[in-house]
Amino acid sequence: MDPSTEIVRLVVNGQSREVGVPTHFTLLEALRYVLGLTGTKQGCDKGDCGACTVIVDGEPVLACLTPVWEAEGREVTTVEGLAGPEGIHALQDCFDLHGAAQCGFCTPGILCSAAALLAGNPSPTREEIREAIAGNLCRCTGYAKIYDAVEAAALRTGGPQG
Amino acid sequence: MADSLIGQGIRRVEDPVLLTGRGLFVDDVHRPGMLHAHFLRSDFAHGIIGSIDASAARAHPGVVAVYTADDLGDYWAKGPLLVPPPPIEGLVFNEATAGPLARGKVRHVGEPLAMVIAESRYVAEDAAAHIVVDVEPLPAVVDIERSLDPEAPLIHEELGTNLAARVGQSKGDYAAAAGGAHLVVKRRFTYDRGVSGAMENRGIVADWDPVSEKLTVWDTTQAPIPIRNGLARLLGLMESQVRVVAPFIGGGFGPKIMMFYPEEVLVPWIAMKLGRPVKWIEDRQESFFSTTQERGQVHEAELAVDAEGRILGVRDVFIHDTGAYDPYGLTVPINAQCTLLGPYEVPSYESEFTVVFTNKTTVTPVRGAGRQHGVFVMERLLDFAAAELGIDRVEIRRRNYVPAGSFPFNHKVLFQDFADLVYDSGDYLPALDRAVEMIGYEDFVKGGQAAARAEGRHLGMGVVSYVEGTGIGPYEGARVTVEPSGIVRVATGVGTQGQGHFTTFAQLVGDVLGVGVDRIRVTTGDTGEFNWGTGTFASRGIVVAGNACWEAARMVRAKVLALASKRWGVAESELELVDGSVRVAGDPGRSMELGRLAVEANPLRGAVTPGMEPGLEATAYFGPASGATASGVHAMIVEVDPDTAMVEILKYVVVHDCGEVVNPVIVEGQIHGGVAHGIGNAFYEQLVYDDDGQLLNASFMDYLIPTATDVPSIETAHVVTPSPLNPLGVKGVGEAGSIPTGAAFAQAVQDALGSGAPDVCEIPLSPNRLWEIMEVAARSGARPGHAEGGAS
Ligand code: FES
Ligand code: FES
Numbered sequence: 001m002d003p004s005t006e007i008v009r010l011v012v013n014g015q016s017r018e019v020g021v022p023t024h025f026t027l028l029e030a031l032r033y034v035l036g037l038t039g040t041k042q043g044c045d046k047g048d049c050g051a052c053t054v055i056v057d058g059e060p061v062l063a064c065l066t067p068v069w070e071a072e073g074r075e076v077t078t079v080e081g082l083a084g085p086e087g088i089h090a091l092q093d094c095f096d097l098h099g100a101a102q103c104g105f106c107t108p109g110i111l112c113s114a115a116a117l118l119a120g121n122p123s124p125t126r127e128e129i130r131e132a133i134a135g136n137l138c139r140c141t142g143y144a145k146i147y148d149a150v151e152a153a154a155l156r157t158g159g160p161q162g
Numbered sequence: 163m164a165d166s167l168i169g170q171g172i173r174r175v176e177d178p179v180l181l182t183g184r185g186l187f188v189d190d191v192h193r194p195g196m197l198h199a200h201f202l203r204s205d206f207a208h209g210i211i212g213s214i215d216a217s218a219a220r221a222h223p224g225v226v227a228v229y230t231a232d233d234l235g236d237y238w239a240k241g242p243l244l245v246p247p248p249p250i251e252g253l254v255f256n257e258a259t260a261g262p263l264a265r266g267k268v269r270h271v272g273e274p275l276a277m278v279i280a281e282s283r284y285v286a287e288d289a290a291a292h293i294v295v296d297v298e299p300l301p302a303v304v305d306i307e308r309s310l311d312p313e314a315p316l317i318h319e320e321l322g323t324n325l326a327a328r329v330g331q332s333k334g335d336y337a338a339a340a341g342g343a344h345l346v347v348k349r350r351f352t353y354d355r356g357v358s359g360a361m362e363n364r365g366i367v368a369d370w371d372p373v374s375e376k377l378t379v380w381d382t383t384q385a386p387i388p389i390r391n392g393l394a395r396l397l398g399l400m401e402s403q404v405r406v407v408a409p410f411i412g413g414g415f416g417p418k419i420m421m422f423y424p425e426e427v428l429v430p431w432i433a434m435k436l437g438r439p440v441k442w443i444e445d446r447q448e449s450f451f452s453t454t455q456e457r458g459q460v461h462e463a464e465l466a467v468d469a470e471g472r473i474l475g476v477r478d479v480f481i482h483d484t485g486a487y488d489p490y491g492l493t494v495p496i497n498a499q500c501t502l503l504g505p506y507e508v509p510s511y512e513s514e515f516t517v518v519f520t521n522k523t524t525v526t527p528v529r530g531a532g533r534q535h536g537v538f539v540m541e542r543l544l545d546f547a548a549a550e551l552g553i554d555r556v557e558i559r560r561r562n563y564v565p566a567g568s569f570p571f572n573h574k575v576l577f578q579d580f581a582d583l584v585y586d587s588g589d590y591l592p593a594l595d596r597a598v599e600m601i602g603y604e605d606f607v608k609g610g611q612a613a614a615r616a617e618g619r620h621l622g623m624g625v626v627s628y629v630e631g632t633g634i635g636p637y638e639g640a641r642v643t644v645e646p647s648g649i650v651r652v653a654t655g656v657g658t659q660g661q662g663h664f665t666t667f668a669q670l671v672g673d674v675l676g677v678g679v680d681r682i683r684v685t686t687g688d689t690g691e692f693n694w695g696t697g698t699f700a701s702r703g704i705v706v707a708g709n710a711c712w713e714a715a716r717m718v719r720a721k722v723l724a725l726a727s728k729r730w731g732v733a734e735s736e737l738e739l740v741d742g743s744v745r746v747a748g749d750p751g752r753s754m755e756l757g758r759l760a761v762e763a764n765p766l767r768g769a770v771t772p773g774m775e776p777g778l779e780a781t782a783y784f785g786p787a788s789g790a791t792a793s794g795v796h797a798m799i800v801e802v803d804p805d806t807a808m809v810e811i812l813k814y815v816v817v818h819d820c821g822e823v824v825n826p827v828i829v830e831g832q833i834h835g836g837v838a839h840g841i842g843n844a845f846y847e848q849l850v851y852d853d854d855g856q857l858l859n860a861s862f863m864d865y866l867i868p869t870a871t872d873v874p875s876i877e878t879a880h881v882v883t884p885s886p887l888n889p890l891g892v893k894g895v896g897e898a899g900s901i902p903t904g905a906a907f908a909q910a911v912q913d914a915l916g917s918g919a920p921d922v923c924e925i926p927l928s929p930n931r932l933w934e935i936m937e938v939a940a941r942s943g944a945r946p947g948h949a950e951g952g953a954s
Contacts, residue, residue: 041187041189044446045446046862083182096181099174102413102660106412142837143834143873
């Protein structure tokens with residue numbers, strides 16, 4: 001193994017894993033190429049596109065800009081972990097219902113941005129939804145159906161009672 | 163029988179996989195022992211290669227191999243000319259395609275010079291930094307209008323010119339028409355270059371299995387079957403030894419139909435040579451240099467009209483930038499030439515285009531593929547003519563539409579599929595009326611705009627029409643199989659990049675066989691499953707492959723009916739296919755699941771009746787004689803901020819005719835995405851090159867594509883004129899949204915600037931550029947001028 005490999009303890013989708021990763025790896029590389037969680041995508045590796053968005057301790061984070069050791073011991077949720085014991089996340093169902101995914105490449109990142117939004121703000125306005133996903137580029141959809149889907153998911157999970 | 167599946171906005175069958183992160187994309191492929199490729203690319207736009215010394219890179223720990231053009235031996239060959247020029251009289255075409263690694267010269271920044279294969283991508287990139295390349299730079303040809311200057315350096319010396327092509331097409335007598343015209347408007351129009359901007363970069367993984375002697379290639383291509391065929395030829399293998407898989411693709415938009423990219427030629431070859439799997443994934447910056455681009459054209463055009471605004475003729479002379487090479491022939495400029503005619507009757511047309519080489523990335527189709535340029539020129543000419551004649555801009559369009567009863571309508575010029583540009587169907591007035599109503603045209607021109615202006619707000623409206631040739635040949639095929647489990651397998655060769663083909667093809671097949679889409683498995687883009695076809699381009703998936711799927715399903719249905727009618731001794735007309743079974747109508751006792759019938763049709767003993775084939779399976783092909791003509795009207799209202807030149811789109815309306823709609827949610831999504839792409843093009847997407855041919859904005863930080871805050875909500879409505887050229891009556895929709903956006907945007911911005919403003923004849927209209935235009939307006943006393951204090 002590469003001499004500059006280190007053991008890092010990651011808590012991904014509720015599971016604690018100790019993995020050997022090259023120290024220069026980003027969280028994105030560790031997820032995709034070490035843990036085999038390829039749902040999270042790489043569209044630029046520079047923090048410009050949002051495809052690599054995952055949730056770290058409740059916040060949306062660009063995994064391509066996060067050194068892997070920075071995630072050590074923190075709660076990381078990826079698209080593979082959005083579903084709960086009772087089935088898929090309301091966002092996933094609403095994305096399907098509203099046709100919010102086309103090629104699906106940006107979708108894992110957008111789902112994570114939106115899930116982090118709804119976790120902190122169960123009934124966001126359309127403007128807040130736009131802002132929350134403004135860092136996630138999507139070339140296929142024109143975004144409208146994504147807003148619809150996030151709104152629908154918010155109604156289902158949050159609603160006025162929060 | 164349940165309601166028809168066709169026309170329903172059902173959920174996509176591919177979503178459960180994609181939305182949980184389980185969709186396989188090329189970069190998700192990992193093979194044991196896999197090596198990684200990295201390409202060293204030219205830093206210069208133009209130059210002579212002196213020497214390339216890779217010895218230090220070869221000695222770098224972890225490096226397995228380094229190749230330059232010289233190391234490729236006989237394998238080095240120029241790429242194919244994908245689309246030969248059409249048979250147009252007097253046509254000049256100079257072919258120049260690229261080899262996999264530059265030899266002798268580099269002709270654009272990013273042209274690959276060497277390939278490094280190493281144990282990791284990091285090592286490969288580090289080693290590439292140790293390759294010493296000696297290039298003697300030459301002046302670069304950047305400005306497309308200077309490419310043919312006598313002092314311009316030659317890009318391909320062997321051609322003796324930077325001219326790639328010159329093509330003239332005409333009909334009628336334009337000179338006479340112009341001579342007798344009440345008015346001739348002339349303008350110069352420019353449309354600049356952008357990227358396709360698929361979120362997934364290109365990539366390829368190749369794995370040679372020496373035991374089975376089979377090569378498997380995962381490739382981000384829109385055309386897996388031609389790639390398979392070409393690789394077999396290049397590598398000296400039988401086609402059956404090569405399997406090309408285009409798994410889920412993260413957006414295509416045109417450039418992923420280009421073949422062969424250097425990486426596609428080299429990665430499979432090196433994987434075979436080394437006997438180890440090899441992966442290459444393009445990085446985003448690399449993509450800005452090495453993935454093909456589009457859009458640079460300059461038009462000098464004129465429109466002759468009579469006093470009522472009726473079109474007498476159009477003359478258009480334009481230059482098209484093909485970049486450093488022209489592997490895609492003339493598809494893009496011919497699209498521009500033909501699409502200019504739009505939904506209008508144009509009695510005389512004189513069009514000549516010149517294609518030039520420049521020291522920029524090669525140009526091949528990007529969503530719209532030249533059509534937007536033609537639409538932009540025609541629509542703007544109509545706007546200027548209407549303004550000068552004092553005719554309402556909607557009215558001038560109405561007066562010139564091809565009338566509803568005149569289809570098929572032949573424009574008598576040659577289209578990109580080498581056939582006459584014939585519109586198979588259409589009905590333009592209802593679409594215009596609907597769009598005008600939805601956007602609130604009357605209220606806007608009769609007071610809304612003025613009222614806003616009185617409050618210091620500069621609003622403008624754009625209303626434009628377009629026609630789009632879609633769904634051209636040559637053909638696609640599909641195989642439909644009923645499995646013993648009752649699952650229906652559908653395999654077709656087109657690749658899919660997010661268009662929802664898995665769902666729409668399932669709808670078509672399910673409708674014929676009476677099977678729910680949850681029991682249908684569609685495979686696209688895997689030559690191991692189906693290996694006849696061409697690819698996804700020209701908005702043709704649903705038209706060509708869709709009809710093939712439907713026909714194959716009908717053949718299976720015919721088999722089911724024949725077998726069941728024999729089995730139960732009833733007429734076929736008494737049978738129905740419902741819920742995955744065939745049954746005698748009204749007789750629940752005589753019903754059989756299709757899966758069981760499939761087993762019966764493939765017996766282990768006894769005989770398969772002569773004339774029947776075993777099993778429930780059929781393969782069908784569909785090749786339309788010519789394209790299905792989609793059309794539509796886009797309308798938008800914008801607000802221009804006179805202080806910042808920012809433009810906000812307040813309302814956007816699309817009325818579209820894509821024939822019969824298989825899945826309205828998917829169609830709407832395609833339109834939304836196209837419009838968003840078109841807005842990016844119209845507003846700010848522009849590749850900025852300096853005089854040395856260096857691209858100055860090669861990242862999504864510097865090259866902006868629309869974000870969630872830029873795209874307005876889009877209202878859509880449909881007019882349906884079924885295409886008579888295919889049994890389903892469908893037309894393509896993939897590119898439509900992006901085609902008229904620039905024209906609508908420019909008209910709306912012009913309208914917002916008000917009378918006396920300079921002509922808006924270019925795309926993109928970034929706030930910077932618009933500011934300059936407004937400065938001129940302000941100085942000449944026209945509104946709106948920030949110098950006057952702007953909005954109050
Ligand atoms: S891959 Fe991380 S922002 Fe693009
Ligand atoms: S769905 Fe393709 S990039 Fe968003």
